[in-house]
Every structure is written in structure tokens, then in C-alpha cells.
Amino acid sequence: MAEKRGNVWVFIEQEAGKIADVSLELICKGREIADRLDVKTEAVILGNNLEGSIETLFHHGADVVYQVEDKALEPFTVLPYAEAIVSLLKEHKPNIFMVGATLKGRELAPRIASTMLAGLTADCTDLQIDNFVDKLTKTDHKDKLMQIRPAFGGNIIATIVTTWEDPQMVTVREGVMKITSPNKSRKGKVVKVKPEISASSKIVKVIERITQEKSIDLKKSQIIIAGGYGVGSKENFKIIYDLANTLNADVGASRAAVDAGWINHDHQVGQTGVTVRPKLYIACGISGSVQHRAGMDESSKIIAINTDPDAPIFSVAHYGIVGDLNEVIPKMIKAFRAKV
């Protein structure tokens, strides 16, 4: 082999020094891929005065962390981030570059890919290494990244391959890669970088910024009781909360229920909400669009309650109850109270 293969790179997203969960998920996945390719896992984190949060990246599998600091990198704006990352990619030539498919990641990665003339696949839900034969050009590509993603509103699953020069770039959906348990004794190397950021990257200014902590993070929930349009009204969501309280569970919702204004968006499960995989998911009055199913179909156990026996939600359910949730849920509460 003429040239040594590049490493696996992961963009580490941080807000006020706190690393996003998806970045740790990608470090873990990156470690697995790097082991398969016999290369290193390297992380790149940007900001200003970043301290304290770096160690956890080593614990989860990073070998090297590029710590890029400049006051133009805080708060986040796309242009200086893209410029700093592009110059590192050109210098270090990684084989793969992974970015979380968050709001930030989804505006940053394409900007970078366009400059690098790199292939980029959005919202991957799985990544594998395999060989690829390009039938058009009749070329063999060894050990390429298989970039697997749903498309067409979730009706198809496509496997995409980048055949041009590295890096092979992907954004990866939040919550789909698993975080393996950290090894606290694992160490790595920090490389501090002082980036050069041109004036033309500083032409967008943040004038005002208002954020609120999420009212709930369903990604960590063990049991989720989710309500859909079939719940009927904001008031009637009380019955969903009653079941949740009884079972010590959290409340989720379909987009239809959120759009109707019955519950806030932090509770939304599905393609435009969160992806969850609890040990139990009870879908109440949710028909089960592909977008919703994409966010919950990996739950260990799924119970669907719906009056329509043909509702698509039953296709992913382990237990189906064809009936009115207003009658079924009180019976569930009663049954549970009687057993424990």
C-alpha cells in the first residue's frame, strides 16, 4: 500500500463546555471503526477557554484530541468553525470525518464538505466497513465506509459510498450509536491548535441568544408512554400522564400531538424529534407514520393501543391492543396497582 490510511475523526460539539451526547456516541463508534481499520480515533473540539471536558473523550476511546481555541469560536457560528476545521482536515488528511446530525452539525458539515469537495451523507443511522465495486468506473474500493441512512421519508434505506478522495464525511443521527462504558484509566494526547481565522469568516455576528434547558430528555428514559392524535385533546393528555406516573415512566408524543399544541416539542419522538430506545414504549392513539416509527422502533418492547386495527404502528408493536385508549389505560393502571 502506497500511503497509510488516514485516521477516523470525530467533531466534538460543545455548548458552554458541555460535550453533546452525540459526540460521545460517535467517539465510541469511531473507536470501533478505527480498530477495524487499524488506525487512530481523533477528536476535534473548538471553542474558547475549553477546560475540563477533554478527559472524557479519552475515556470513551479517543487517542488524540485537537483542541482548537480562539475567541472567534465562541459562541458557535458556522464560518469560523468551517475555516478552522477545513485547515485541519487538509493538514491531517483523515480517512473518515463524522459529525453529529444536530442543528449545528447539519449546517457545519455541508459547508466543510463543499470546500473539501468531499462526499457527505446526512443523518446516517448505521456505519459499517466493507468493500465496494463501482460498476460505472469498474474500480474496486477496499474497506470503504458504508453510510446507511433512511431516505424517501423513511420508506427506503440507502447504503451510500464515497468514492472520491478522503475524507468520507457523514452526519450521524443522535441517539442511534451506543455509548459504551468509559474506561477511566484510558489516556490520550491533547494537541492545542491556534487557528487562523480570516476576516471574511467573521461577517456573521450573534446579536441575541435565548435558550432554555429542555424540559425533558427522553433519550435517557427507560419507560415511555407516548400519546398521539388519538388522545383527542390537551386535557385528555392527563390520562397519558396518569399511566406514566403509575409506571414510573416519562411522557412522549407524536408530531401530530405536538403540532396540535397538546404538549411541547421536547416530548416529540420521531424523525424531527428524539430517537429513543427504552425498554418499554407504549404508543397510545398513535397511528405510526414512518417518521414516528423511525424514532422508536428499536425499543425493547412496544405496546400499541389504537382503535384502528390497520394502523401501521401495529407493524412494529410486540403487543397490540385494538381498543379505545380511554378504556384501556384505566384498566392498565388498575391491573398494575393490583399486582404490586
Add this chain to the structure above:
Amino acid sequence: MKRQLIVFVKQVPDTKNISGEAMTPEGTVNRAALPAIFNPEDLNALELGLELKDRFGYSVIVATMGPPNAAEVLRAALYRGADEAILLTDKGFAGADTLATSYALSCCAKTVKNYDLILCGRQAIDGDTAQVGPQLAEKLEIPQVCYVEEVIELEKKKIKAKRSIEGGFEVLESQLPALLTVVECNEPRPKAAKRIMKYKKAKTASELKKFHGNADYTDAPMLTEEEAKLKEKNLWIHEWNAAKIGADLQRIGMKGSPTKVKKIQSVVLEATEVVNVEPTGSGINKLIHELIEDHTLG
């Protein structure tokens, strides 16, 4: 000179409302059977553009890349209030991924030349990638403001816009020209009856030729005349190919696309293994008992 903005739109198959007719017997989606619609967030982008026309007197140019029948979405935009329409169509554009698409669109914008703003929907419902907006901004070397909900101020050389961020919102100020990607943030205006009456006659060159039995300009001089008439009435939809926008043929279509599709699997709805629980007291008791037994509950 009148200030101009360009709205890039896309005609997409309606992936959100898949009816029984579009399903194959195997339970997969027959993509060809889906109706073609105006990409929903592109309608929001168009509406924002038309609001800027109302507020600041902008001239709104709408453009799309697609097959000849994508002229349909351009007419839909003219019915709503767009001033001018451009169809980018060329066999060479086929098979483009987001990089090749954004390159072709950038050539189109450069051909238009004078623009303060480029607007596009955040993403299209057939691919949901949200990549073309930022890639187009990069190709034009202009700043991008993604996930825009509202334009707060627009001056001669800068714009202030509100956009959503994780857990809240942000107000950004950017120099012009800039590219905005727009989320579902407004109620797109309906097609105006008067405009429909007028613009249903709007045509591309291909449509004009087809209208005359696929005649050719060289042996049907009346085509030139009709074209001039349509132009005079502002009913001419520009039809531009790769040569017209000065696109490098190596960078468009399949050739200009670094990503290749290795495999497509249809998601099959399979109704197997579902345990049917009776909605009765005893049926539900048994279910809850089972879940407690296997430690899912309790």
C-alpha cells in the same frame, strides 16, 4: 437597479402522504406512483421572499433544477407572486448528489449575477439532507444563515434574522449577499386567481416547441415571434442548460457526485409476531403480569 432575491425550490415526490395506491403488493413504496408536489419548506422560503417583496420592493426570481415538467412548480410560484422563473434542465444534471446540485445552482446564481439574498427551504422531503443550502452558500462564497424563522431587519448591506438553535433561538446579523435556509415558519399564501389566469400561459422554450408539435426554431420562425410575445407579457420561463450557466461538465450530474448509492432496500411493513391483547380486564391483567414477570415493569 431593483434589488433582487432568488428562491431555489424543488419538485419532490409526496413522501409524507403515501396512499395505498403507491404501495406495492410486497409492502414497499412505488416511488413512481407518488404525486409530485412543491417541496413544503421551499413554499415557506418562497413566502418569506414574497414578504420581502411586499416590505422592501424586492424582485423575486424563482429557480429550480429538474426535468422539463418541473416547470410546474415554477408556475405555482408565479401564481403566488414570483416575478421571474428559471428552469435548469439538462440531461447532464441527472444523478447529481448534493455537491453536484449545489455546484449547478451556484452557476445559475452567478448567471443571474445581481442578488442580495438566496432563499431555500431547509430541506426537501425526498432526501431530508438539508445539505444543498449550506453547500450552495459555500460555492458562492457568501455567508449562510440556517433555520431562519423571521427576517427582522434588512438594510442595504446587511440583514438581521431570527433563527432556531438547539433549545431556543438566536438573532444573527450578516452581511449581504447571504443565503438563508427557511423552516416551517409562515403560512404560504394561496395562489392568486388573477395570477393563475395570467401565468397559466407562461411557458419554457421546450413547452412552446411541444405546443407546436415539437417544431424546431429553425424551420418554424413563428416560434421566435411567439417567444418575443411571451417575453413582452412576462410569460417566458427561462430554460437554461449546463452550457448557458457555464457549468463545468465534470462537476455536474453523476460525474460531479462523490457519493454513490450502493444499495437501496425498501422498508417492508411486516405484521409478524405481534401478540394481540384483548382490550378486556383479563386480557390487560395478563399483559401487565407478563411485563412484571420479565422485569420490564415494577
